[in-house]
Amino acid sequence: MLFPTVTFALFFFIVLPTSWILMPTRERWKIFMLAASYFFYGYWNWHFVFLLAVSTVVNQLLARTIHATDVERRRRAVLTLTIVFNLGILLYFKYADFFVSSSRDVLDTFGIDAGNSLVNIALPVGISFFTFQALSYVIDVYRRDFEPGSLINFATYLSFFPHVVAGPIVRGSEFMPQIDEPKDPRRIDATRAFFLIFIGLFKKVVIANYLATEIVDQVFASPGRHTPLELLVGVYAYAVQIYADFSGYTDMAIGLALLLGFRFPLNFDSPYTATSIQDFWRRWHMTLSRWLRDYLYIPLGGNRRGDRATYRNLMLTMILGGLWHGAAWTFVIWGAIHGVAQSVEHWRRTVRERRGLPDPPDTAARRWTQRIVTFNIVCLAWIFFRAESIQVAFDYLFRMLNPTEWFQGGSSLVTFGVLLAIFIGIAGQFVPRAFTARLMAGFSRLSPVAMGAVLGVVLMVINTLGPRGVAPFIYFQF
Amino acid sequence: MPTTTRPPNERHPAARIPRRRPLSAGHVVVVMLVCALVGGLLNAAGIRKTANGQPVGIRRDVARFFAEPLYDVSHALQIDRLRKGLQAVSGRSGDDDINTRLPDPVAIDDGDPTTSTTAPPKKQAFSPTDRMTLWIGGDSLAITPGQSFVNLAPGAEVIDVVGNSVNGQVATGLARPEVFNWPQHLLEVIASDDPDAVVITLGSNDDQTMTGDGGVGPFGSPEWIAEYRRRVGGMMDVVSATGDRKMFWIGAPMMRNEERSETRYRIINDIYREEAAKRPGRVYYIDVYERFRDANGSYADIIDGVQVRTPDGIHFSREGGDQIAQVVLDTLDQAYDLTSWRVPAPGTTVPTTAPASAPTGAPTTPTTKAKRTG
Numbered sequence: 001m002l003f004p005t006v007t008f009a010l011f012f013f014i015v016l017p018t019s020w021i022l023m024p025t026r027e028r029w030k031i032f033m034l035a036a037s038y039f040f041y042g043y044w045n046w047h048f049v050f051l052l053a054v055s056t057v058v059n060q061l062l063a064r065t066i067h068a069t070d071v072e073r074r075r076r077a078v079l080t081l082t083i084v085f086n087l088g089i090l091l092y093f094k095y096a097d098f099f100v101s102s103s104r105d106v107l108d109t110f111g112i113d114a115g116n117s118l119v120n121i122a123l124p125v126g127i128s129f130f131t132f133q134a135l136s137y138v139i140d141v142y143r144r145d146f147e148p149g150s151l152i153n154f155a156t157y158l159s160f161f162p163h164v165v166a167g168p169i170v171r172g173s174e175f176m177p178q179i180d181e182p183k184d185p186r187r188i189d190a191t192r193a194f195f196l197i198f199i200g201l202f203k204k205v206v207i208a209n210y211l212a213t214e215i216v217d218q219v220f221a222s223p224g225r226h227t228p229l230e231l232l233v234g235v236y237a238y239a240v241q242i243y244a245d246f247s248g249y250t251d252m253a254i255g256l257a258l259l260l261g262f263r264f265p266l267n268f269d270s271p272y273t274a275t276s277i278q279d280f281w282r283r284w285h286m287t288l289s290r291w292l293r294d295y296l297y298i299p300l301g302g303n304r305r306g307d308r309a310t311y312r313n314l315m316l317t318m319i320l321g322g323l324w325h326g327a328a329w330t331f332v333i334w335g336a337i338h339g340v341a342q343s344v345e346h347w348r349r350t351v352r353e354r355r356g357l358p359d360p361p362d363t364a365a366r367r368w369t370q371r372i373v374t375f376n377i378v379c380l381a382w383i384f385f386r387a388e389s390i391q392v393a394f395d396y397l398f399r400m401l402n403p404t405e406w407f408q409g410g411s412s413l414v415t416f417g418v419l420l421a422i423f424i425g426i427a428g429q430f431v432p433r434a435f436t437a438r439l440m441a442g443f444s445r446l447s448p449v450a451m452g453a454v455l456g457v458v459l460m461v462i463n464t465l466g467p468r469g470v471a472p473f474i475y476f477q478f
Numbered sequence: 479m480p481t482t483t484r485p486p487n488e489r490h491p492a493a494r495i496p497r498r499r500p501l502s503a504g505h506v507v508v509v510m511l512v513c514a515l516v517g518g519l520l521n522a523a524g525i526r527k528t529a530n531g532q533p534v535g536i537r538r539d540v541a542r543f544f545a546e547p548l549y550d551v552s553h554a555l556q557i558d559r560l561r562k563g564l565q566a567v568s569g570r571s572g573d574d575d576i577n578t579r580l581p582d583p584v585a586i587d588d589g590d591p592t593t594s595t596t597a598p599p600k601k602q603a604f605s606p607t608d609r610m611t612l613w614i615g616g617d618s619l620a621i622t623p624g625q626s627f628v629n630l631a632p633g634a635e636v637i638d639v640v641g642n643s644v645n646g647q648v649a650t651g652l653a654r655p656e657v658f659n660w661p662q663h664l665l666e667v668i669a670s671d672d673p674d675a676v677v678i679t680l681g682s683n684d685d686q687t688m689t690g691d692g693g694v695g696p697f698g699s700p701e702w703i704a705e706y707r708r709r710v711g712g713m714m715d716v717v718s719a720t721g722d723r724k725m726f727w728i729g730a731p732m733m734r735n736e737e738r739s740e741t742r743y744r745i746i747n748d749i750y751r752e753e754a755a756k757r758p759g760r761v762y763y764i765d766v767y768e769r770f771r772d773a774n775g776s777y778a779d780i781i782d783g784v785q786v787r788t789p790d791g792i793h794f795s796r797e798g799g800d801q802i803a804q805v806v807l808d809t810l811d812q813a814y815d816l817t818s819w820r821v822p823a824p825g826t827t828v829p830t831t832a833p834a835s836a837p838t839g840a841p842t843t844p845t846t847k848a849k850r851t852g
Contacts, residue, residue, distance in 0.1 A: 006528075009514070013510065013514075016503075016506065016507065016510070017503065017507050020503035185502060185503040185504075186500070186502040186503075187500040187502075188500055188501050188502065188503060188506055189498060189500055190500065190501035190505070190506045190509065191498045191499070191501070192498060194509070218642070218643045221625040221628070221629075221643075222625055222628045222629045222642070224629060224632070225628055225629065225632070225642045226642065259506060388796055389796075412641070437496065438496055440498050441496035441497060441498050441499075442496075444498040444499040444500075444501075445499060448501065448505040448506075448508040448509045448512070449508065449512050451509045451512070451513075452508065452509040452510070452511065452512020452513040452515075452516060453512055453513075453516050455509065455512075455513040455516075455517070456512065456513045456514070456515065456516025456517035456518075456519075456520060457516065457517075457520065457560075459513060459516075459517035459520075459521065460516075460517055460520035460521050460560065460561055460564075461564065463517070463521045463524055464521070464524070464561050464564045464565055464568070464570075465564070465568060
């Protein structure tokens with residue numbers, strides 16, 4: 001069930017009032033929300049409901065076991081089991097074919113016929129998201145940051161439909177206390193929720209889909225048939241498409257949760273305004289970024305064990321972050337580019353500090369230069385992220401950068417509409433927060449009927465400018 | 479990695495930002511209802527089209543039950559003009575039109591190729607200076623092979639693919655013209671691009687009750703077969719009845735659901751084959767059904783160590799698409815003269831057998847070259 005569909009609208013029309021009606025009787029609310037979330041998740045493929053249920057029960061059991069003992073060896077052993085269990089699920093569903101085909105390729109190079117069989121496992125939607133959430137829950141219990149809740153609370157948290165398929169990756173410590181805290185049905189931050197939902201819809205339905213169909217899919221399918229200008233604009237278009245697609249989804253998820261009385265952490269904070277790659281990762285997919293930081297980078301030693309270890313940790317974290325997206329070497333290279341870029345930034349910072357040099361003056365020209373450089377490094381990595389294979393990515397890159405090709409042929413895909421959509425996608429990130437806040441405050445003063453009428457017109461604009469049908473969200477595959 | 483991230487909501491202090499007035503849950507529901515009503519009336523034409531495009535059955539009936547009166551009200555009050563205006567501004571006029579008219583086959587005497595004693599007509603020749611314009615498209619199964627063909631075509635040096643892209647319309651076919659009217663669309667393609675060759679893939683969505691002119695069900699009944707035959711023949715004639723334009727119709731491949739393939743797609747493919755045979759020299763049926771079997775005759779994802787299908791057991795992988803594209807190129811080579819321009823004039827040197835430049839993902843030795851230039 002996709003958010004921008006009539007089916008979901010009908011589903012939410014039932015869930016929202018029922019949720020608020022049942023809220024005072026908390027146990028009934030939990031059962032209802034659990035059922036609604038499982039229905040939502042099972043709507044794609046009901047078989048995987050069992051996977052979600054098994055993951056819930058096993059992780060809760062493991063968390064309870066860790067919490068029940070003070071014997072460190074036992075706690076560690078159970079934690080190891082937790083990691084093996086969760087990563088095992090991920091490895092099986094996401095990476096089995098990757099390992100089989102990579103092994104077969106290696107054996108092929110030595111002339112060994114390894115046969116033809118692939119596992120061909122259907123990927124359960126949202127598996128990377130709920131597995132990471134479950135892992136963080138058990139690890140937080142191990143670290144004694146958080147006490148395990150009841151099974152139904154944990155099950156409600158893990159399956160909560162606004163975030164179950166594509167995040168944001170909300171921690172148990174953020175969500176589970178909200179389940180039992182009293183909520184006032186007379187004080188819903190509906191204006192912010194509606195803004196998030198409709199901006200998310202616009203980003204996904206209009207911007208992301210338009211760019212995908214008008215230029216991105218075509219240039220990445222056959223880079224050899226397009227001009228360097230089309231390829232350059234194509235990668236900028238993809239940068240905007242993936243931002244609009246993913247942030248659009250999480251905006252909607254945050255807004256829907258808010259209408260149900262739950263607060264989610266932000267997942268995007270104007271990432272293309274970043275002035276460095278490190279800054280980019282503070283703004284892009286923030287809930288994954290902090291997950292990797294807290295459960296991988298820092299446990300590896302972070303930046304506290306010398307330069308070499310820092311570089312190693314940065315590279316490992318980013319490459320594993322790349323692999324989180326999927327089993328392909330293109331994702332490894334994507335992660336490696338980000339790892340190298342951050343290592344260079346760290347090296348420059350370290351050199352400056354060792355020489356006792358002051359920070360350069362923070363001028364507008366310097367900030368804009370940094371933004372442009374950062375954006376283009378991010379776009380370079382996007383080529384590998386989007387391309388079907390490493391070969392296609394390099395073909396794309398070499399053709400785009402080949403000076404002899406630059407002045408040959410027209411660029412029919414570079415249209416005013418494409419450039420406008422790219423401009424809106426990037427310029428929208430520079431809109432001052434105060435402006436949006438004032439706009440929301442003004443909107444919140446309208447009567448409910450006027451609010452509904454305004455949103456109805458916005459819905460018409462989005463529906464009219466969007467394509468017929470809705471393309472799947474990019475991050476559903478991760 | 480971020481090491482100093484503050485909680486996102488604290489990044490920009492909320493000082494001097496005006497406060498938002500909260501709403502009650504009841505008011506939220508009112509907002510949603512009004513939004514649905516206003517949005518529904520403004521979008522009524524689009525909703526009606528979406529409702530008509532639902533799979534035939536109770537769901538479509540219910541959707542139409544609500545959508546048709548909504549549209550009538552919106553149209554009567556001229557509320558739909560706002561959407562129409564926006565569509566006109568964005569160059570998408572006609573998006574909401576529902577055209578279910580489907581052309582009949584045209585009676586043309588193509589002769590009986592099995593009894594003809596005359597020499598076959600000379601093939602139409604193309605060269606780098608007199609290039610073929612080719613349009614390629616169809617349902618979702620057309621997309622990957624179409625992209626592969628776009629990559630492969632430059633190797634032939636005589637083919638221009640319209641727009642350098644595939645005209646893929648997901649979840650369409652001939653069964654449901656209100657979802658997408660292919661004959662009408664091809665008429666528009668012919669008017670705007672005038673292609674020499676049309677390569678189309680259809681059928682995988684057509685094993686259902688038909689709607690539109692002559693709509694009939696259930697699938698596979700004699701009435702259904704007769705009507706589908708009429709639609710296929712009509713579309714073939716839309717493309718090929720006039721001028722020198724030829725049509726290349728790629729049938730549905732075997733799919734992982736073998737029972738469905740054998741009991742449904744075989745019937746559809748047989749109709750394509752038979753209708754193409756009635757139009758010799760104008761329409762060519764390209765059979766890819768048998769291509770995706772293993773040694774035991776069962777559906778296969780992997781053939782000769784190459785993964786040719788996607789995990790859904792329906793669509794083609796890039797490698798599978800490349801194989802189909804090569805079959806299309808070979809068929810074009812049989813239908814047209816694509817290579818005589820390579821034959822050297824007396825006293826000149828023999829040109830190389832390799833394509834001038836192999837495009838991304840293209841096989842390096844298209845058979846088109848190898849056969850003619852050796």
